Amino acid sequence: MAINKxxxxxxxxxxxxxxxxTAIGLNLMVPFSMAASDEILQSRSYVxxxxxxxxxxxxxxxxxxxxxxxSKLIYFKPGNKWxxxxxAAESIEQxxxxxxxxxxKEGIKFSNGFGEMTAEDVKFSFERAAFGENPAAAxxxxxxxxxxxxxxxxxxxxxxxxxxxPLWNLALSxxxxxxxxxxxxxxxxxxxxxxxxxxxxxxxxxxxPKQKVILERNPDYYGEPSAYKEIHINQIxxxxxxxxxxESGNLDVTRISMSSVQSYRETPPNNSQLQVFPSLFYVWLGxxxxxxxxxxxxxRQAIQYATDVPSILQASYFGEAExxxxxxxxxxxxxxEQSLIxxxxxxxxxxxxxxxxxxxxxxxxxxxxxxxxxxxxAQIIQALLSQIGIKVNINQHEAGSFWTxxxxxxxxxxxxxxxxxxxxxxxxxxxxxxxxxITSQKGKWNWERFSSAEFDELNEAAQAELDLEKRNQxxxxxxxxMEQSGSYRFITHEAEPLAIRNTVAAGLRPDGRPLxxxxxxxx
Amino acid sequence: xxxxxxxxxxxxxxxxxxxxxxxxxxxxxxxxxxxSIILGPRATDEMxxxxxxxxxxxxxxxxxxxSFFANILQGDLGYDVFSQRDVSEIVxxxxxxxxxxxxxxxxxxxxxxxxxxxxxxxHANTWFDTxxxxxxxxxxxxxxxxxxIYSLLIxxxxxxxxxxxxxxxxxxxxxxxxxxxxxxxxxxLGWVGYISRLVRASMLxxxxxxxxxxxxxxxxxxxxxxxxxxxxxxxxxxVTLLGxxxxxxxxxxxxAEIVFARPGIGKLIxxxxxxxxxxxxxxxxxxxxxxxxxxxxxxxxxxxxLDPRIRAGR
Numbered sequence: 001m002a003i004n005k006x007x008x009x010x011x012x013x014x015x016x017x018x019x020x021x022t023a024i025g026l027n028l029m030v031p032f033s034m035a036a037s038d039e040i041l042q043s044r045s046y047v048x049x050x051x052x053x054x055x056x057x058x059x060x061x062x063x064x065x066x067x068x069x070x071s072k073l074i075y076f077k078p079g080n081k082w083x084x085x086x087x088a089a090e091s092i093e094q095x096x097x098x099x100x101x102x103x104x105k106e107g108i109k110f111s112n113g114f115g116e117m118t119a120e121d122v123k124f125s126f127e128r129a130a131f132g133e134n135p136a137a138a139x140x141x142x143x144x145x146x147x148x149x150x151x152x153x154x155x156x157x158x159x160x161x162x163x164x165x166p167l168w169n170l171a172l173s174x175x176x177x178x179x180x181x182x183x184x185x186x187x188x189x190x191x192x193x194x195x196x197x198x199x200x201x202x203x204x205x206x207x208x209p210k211q212k213v214i215l216e217r218n219p220d221y222y223g224e225p226s227a228y229k230e231i232h233i234n235q236i237x238x239x240x241x242x243x244x245x246x247e248s249g250n251l252d253v254t255r256i257s258m259s260s261v262q263s264y265r266e267t268p269p270n271n272s273q274l275q276v277f278p279s280l281f282y283v284w285l286g287x288x289x290x291x292x293x294x295x296x297x298x299x300r301q302a303i304q305y306a307t308d309v310p311s312i313l314q315a316s317y318f319g320e321a322e323x324x325x326x327x328x329x330x331x332x333x334x335x336x337e338q339s340l341i342x343x344x345x346x347x348x349x350x351x352x353x354x355x356x357x358x359x360x361x362x363x364x365x366x367x368x369x370x371x372x373x374x375x376x377x378a379q380i381i382q383a384l385l386s387q388i389g390i391k392v393n394i395n396q397h398e399a400g401s402f403w404t405x406x407x408x409x410x411x412x413x414x415x416x417x418x419x420x421x422x423x424x425x426x427x428x429x430x431x432x433x434x435x436x437x438i439t440s441q442k443g444k445w446n447w448e449r450f451s452s453a454e455f456d457e458l459n460e461a462a463q464a465e466l467d468l469e470k471r472n473q474x475x476x477x478x479x480x481x482m483e484q485s486g487s488y489r490f491i492t493h494e495a496e497p498l499a500i501r502n503t504v505a506a507g508l509r510p511d512g513r514p515l516x517x518x519x520x521x522x523x
Numbered sequence: 524x525x526x527x528x529x530x531x532x533x534x535x536x537x538x539x540x541x542x543x544x545x546x547x548x549x550x551x552x553x554x555x556x557x558x559s560i561i562l563g564p565r566a567t568d569e570m571x572x573x574x575x576x577x578x579x580x581x582x583x584x585x586x587x588x589x590s591f592f593a594n595i596l597q598g599d600l601g602y603d604v605f606s607q608r609d610v611s612e613i614v615x616x617x618x619x620x621x622x623x624x625x626x627x628x629x630x631x632x633x634x635x636x637x638x639x640x641x642x643x644x645x646h647a648n649t650w651f652d653t654x655x656x657x658x659x660x661x662x663x664x665x666x667x668x669x670x671x672i673y674s675l676l677i678x679x680x681x682x683x684x685x686x687x688x689x690x691x692x693x694x695x696x697x698x699x700x701x702x703x704x705x706x707x708x709x710x711x712l713g714w715v716g717y718i719s720r721l722v723r724a725s726m727l728x729x730x731x732x733x734x735x736x737x738x739x740x741x742x743x744x745x746x747x748x749x750x751x752x753x754x755x756x757x758x759x760x761x762v763t764l765l766g767x768x769x770x771x772x773x774x775x776x777x778x779a780e781i782v783f784a785r786p787g788i789g790k791l792i793x794x795x796x797x798x799x800x801x802x803x804x805x806x807x808x809x810x811x812x813x814x815x816x817x818x819x820x821x822x823x824x825x826x827x828x829l830d831p832r833i834r835a836g837r
Contacts, residue, residue: 052603058605094811135562135570142533209606209616210786210794211690235786236688244672245784248679248687399797410556493733 041231041504041519043391044242044254044376048210048235049191054178055129055137060425060513063175065213065233068516070178071117072441073102074168078507078518082331082428084173087198090154097466098146098160100167106154110181110197111220117179117199119156121378123148127157130171136155140176142431142463161308163464165471169429197200201226201517211235215516227520243499244274252501254512258373261320261497271503276320277496277512280426282327282433285381288417290449293364300486302353303419306388307381307489308345316376321492326479327424327433330492331469331510334430339490350388363391366419367405370396377491378421392419406447420447425492428511430475434459437482448487455481531823535816540592542812543805547588550796551806557799561604578604578801591805600809601802610806614788620690620809621787624779625772626712627703629765636715637761640722641754647727655723659716668778671709675782678705688784701733706779710772718761725757732756768821769815 011094049065050058067075071088086092092102108117126148130141144164149157160167171177184197193207201223202215215231234250236242239257246254247269256264256274264274285307287300294300309323323343328334354360364385368378375396382392397405404410406417424445426433436445438456443449455478462474482488496512507518557578558571575581594601600610614738639659643652679687691699729735730753738748777789788807795803 133570133573194609208693208786209613210790211784234688234784238781238784240672241675241688241782241784244675244680245687248675248683250679250687250689400560400799401553404554404556404559407556407559409568410559411554413554 014064024219035096039228039503039521041228041516042250042252042448043233043514043516043519044236044245044251045213045233045236046235046237046255049193049213051203052195053191054125054176054180055132056134056192057136057175058134061233062254063178064514064516065204065215066175066178068215068219068231069195069200069204070180071108071199072173072177072179073104073122074173074177076173076428076509076515077510078515080510082169082510084168085210085441094466095157097163097464100158100160102156102158104154105222108166108199108222109185110199111203111218112184112197114181114184114187114197118153119148119183119249121179121182123150124185125179126171126177129176132214137176140166140171140174142171144463145171148179163466165463165465166429166431170432171471202231205230205481217391226517231516231519233516246499251505252504253519254499255512256497256499258317258320258495258497261318261495264497269499272499272501273499275498275506275508275512277498277508277510278322278329278331279494279496280329280332280428280511281423281494281496282324282329282426283377283421283423283491284324284327285491286417286420286422286448287487287489288419288448289487291418293418296357296359297354297486298357299359302350302357302359302388303385303390304341304483304486304489305346305353306344306350306385307491308384309343309489309491311345311384312377312380312491315380316373317492317494320497321495324490324493326428326476326482326490327437328430328475328479329426329511332430333472334434334479336479340480341489345384347387348473354388354390360389361391362389363393363427364418365395365416366392366421367395367397367402367417368421369402369423370398372422374421381419381421389504406443406445408443414443414447417447422447431459431463431470434462434475434478450482450485450487452481452485524713525650527827531820535813535820539812541808543591543809544588546808547591548584549806550799550801551584552696553796553799555799557801560799564728574604595809600806603803604800605798610802613791613803614807614810617786617788617789617791617807618814620785621773621776621780621789622709623699624704624706624776624785624787625769627707628772628775629714629768631707632711632714632718633761633765636718637722637758639715641749641757642718643719643723644726644730644757645749647723652723655719659719662712662716663720665713666778667709667713668774668782670712671706671779671782674709678755702783702785704786706776706783709782710775713775714768718764718811721761721764722757725760726753729753729757755829759830762822762825762829766819769818773815774812806830 007400043062045064047061049062052066052069054066054070057066073087073089073092074084075087076082077082080354088104090103092100094100104119104122109115110117128143129137130145132138139465142164144160144162144167146159146161149159150324151157179199180195181197186198186394193204195204198218201218201221203218205214205216207213212235213233217226217229236245242251242254243256245251245259261274263277266272287303288294311315313319314324325339326334330473366378366381368374378394382394384491385392405420406414408414424433437450438446438459439451442451458474458478462471465471465474483490498512500506503522505520505522507515509515557580558574562570562574579587598611600614602609603613608701639655643655646652675687678685685705686702689702691702735748735753738752773789776787776792779785780787780790788811792807795807
């Protein structure tokens, strides 16, 4: 079922795309059936924006805003399926493994008098992102872009150096795929959080550092007017503070903590509802492949079998998150329906493996980020492993220290890693996850120092694979290899619980991330 | 007086330099690779190396420190490695929010705490004195972030009288004041008790001194004795406390800034440390250290004005 959904979303036939483009075009001709509301939408972000220049973006919050103020050729639709649709593109077609032809809609205007969007703007934006110094934007293109060839005012061809399938879910439909006005950019030289021109339904009215971003209706937007006069994206780090703000009526939508999900479900705050979305993040217990204490695969397997995932989910996630089968979440290409090792612990098997390995009185450290959920999980693992005679000492780290634990560039601490509880962010392409665990990422983001020639080959080949079913199987095999190594005990993808005012009809991705251009007052 | 100020100024500069140097050494002792944190998971080795050079981290620490001080003399605090904005711009953009919070908290705390302490001293061992003592200790003991959370729950969530988050609309002073009430209350509450107890103790001590007894013997009005002679001296420890307390208030304001989602320099420093944004850390701490030194110097100056013995150098 997941495969069919992905195939439906990623189907590349000309006919399908032309039909989709026509449907969207016809939809734009239909008069807006109701007057746009003049309300202000109050939303919450956990971190401040870093850059609204697509070629310099850093985090998901940057894209949340850019998605409202810019246009992409294609973008992910709101809803519960990972499907994209045409946005600025009237049509787009992969004509061979390294050439993607596109045609822009006519009449897409940039604000502040910077004229109509043309293929030159696409070329400028994409090449700047792909060839620039920012690692996030450049990585989204994976070093694959050769050039964007302009063939007409509204037409062009994306020319790749090599086949690169993550393009569709990563480069074109995410942050680096936002198209900016070449003319506007050149008029200012550079910008960070005050874009000189926008093509989306909103423009940045004001950025207050460490406070909020205020978006307002773009009077030059070519499509339906935005539903809100303004959107205020308030930066609130702490989830409990955000909950209080929501309960006091200061916010219309916010993520809430896992510990509050039950109470929000049973007794939601005034005029609001709870919606829980499956997250794309992945959480796992890492077991250092190269550490002398853990080199025997039976010891690593024992730890895998002793770690009872349901216990962790109940204690740390209050039963609101599902056990994961790997690093690729349900609904995405490459998701495995089942893991090789069941989520429930098998203590007897774990003990037998340790006995077979001749190991007893093993003492290990478990490094963890000092956040409540992570620490609780670490404590559960500590208790679980004690049942098989492994003593675990928990090392808590603040963020700045934790995120460089496994880095060889940051000192010698990588050598001391034994067990580690980790959590990586994700975007809806499997490549984004698997690339972290290739051999060349040892000492970078592969902190378990996992190494598999087959895995590396598959990771490279899957990027180029045009057959979706084959690509799906490749990523599934990669996760098998990770699990078989004994270095990974997959725990969960977590969840994204949102509190939403009943006066708001939220436009959200399947993982709950906001698509602000699709937020509107509820009828 | 001028010698006093000159001596204090020289000491102030020395304190700032030592504090900043110590901080610089400390932040470099903290484990973590700023390039990895700043550039994110997709950075190549070349990108990291380029950033190290750009940040000057490829130089020995003492060279970095010397460069930092040299740049300070030119008014250059560096740039935010994420947004590329000038650190000085960022710091002085955030600082007023914190100063407003601290000033508000201290002001209302002093306006209530000083009279309360004075009255308690004049009516020592009465029920009022006992009650204020208990309440004072209670408010001192409650952490400011606990006060913050409960005040939010009561006044924002339950009663919905006051806003829960933010700092108000720019240019709208009433909005900003409205958003300042709860944070200032949370930060200042403990200080009410502290100031109250300190003034009470100091007043009791001063009221027993020789010159007060002499004034009473001469039949001066009680109000004169209390407010023109006794309180003038009794307030000295409080003035010193407020000056020295700037450091504590900055840390207390951090919690308020997080809980109330306010901008401010405490939160700026917290975020910058977490992300190893060294230039912002250094610039912000330089300013806050300078602020602290200025506050303590002003406190000493006020004490000198209030107490002629200090001016005379005794």
